[in-house]
Amino acid sequence: MPTEGLTEQINDQAEKEKTAEEKKWSFYIAISTALIAVLAAISSLIAGHHSNEALIEQIRASDQWAFYQAKGIKADIVALNGNSYFKDSMEKKYKVQQQDIKKEAEIFQRSSEIHLQKHILLAKSVTLFQIAIAISAISILSKKRVLWYFAILLTIAGIVFFISGLV
Numbered sequence: 001m002p003t004e005g006l007t008e009q010i011n012d013q014a015e016k017e018k019t020a021e022e023k024k025w026s027f028y029i030a031i032s033t034a035l036i037a038v039l040a041a042i043s044s045l046i047a048g049h050h051s052n053e054a055l056i057e058q059i060r061a062s063d064q065w066a067f068y069q070a071k072g073i074k075a076d077i078v079a080l081n082g083n084s085y086f087k088d089s090m091e092k093k094y095k096v097q098q099q100d101i102k103k104e105a106e107i108f109q110r111s112s113e114i115h116l117q118k119h120i121l122l123a124k125s126v127t128l129f130q131i132a133i134a135i136s137a138i139s140i141l142s143k144k145r146v147l148w149y150f151a152i153l154l155t156i157a158g159i160v161f162f163i164s165g166l167v
Helices: 002-080 086-142 145-166
Strands: none
Touching: 002 086, 002 145, 086 145
16 A cells, blocks of 8 residues: 555656656747747848848949940040040040949949848748748647757758858
């Protein structure tokens, strides 16, 4: 009789500890998933910003290239007008302006490319964070810790892309 009561007490205590450990583990998953969601939201916001900036810089570059072509056309018109007194100076002036405009257009193009590269890195981090969130949810439903550890690894990879996109 005394051992039977002792066995029941041990089993009850073991069940309470198991339930407490599962609640603690569930709490860790919930907190980590919330943090991953915050990282995903921040990454998405910054990725969108870089996408917009890439587009704006490309538009500026296109405007500069159109301006470059206009100066070239003006220089050609001046060159074709054979009886102009200021022909040589005007033609030279337009060619010099064209070179300055070309430099500015190339700067805008490089800036656009940089923003696009950052957007791509940040979009990759958003994707990894979203996959990690989904795997965390599956982990808590299936009660498999291995999936949660995998989600943490994906989150770390996402953080690497996130930091790369910020630099």
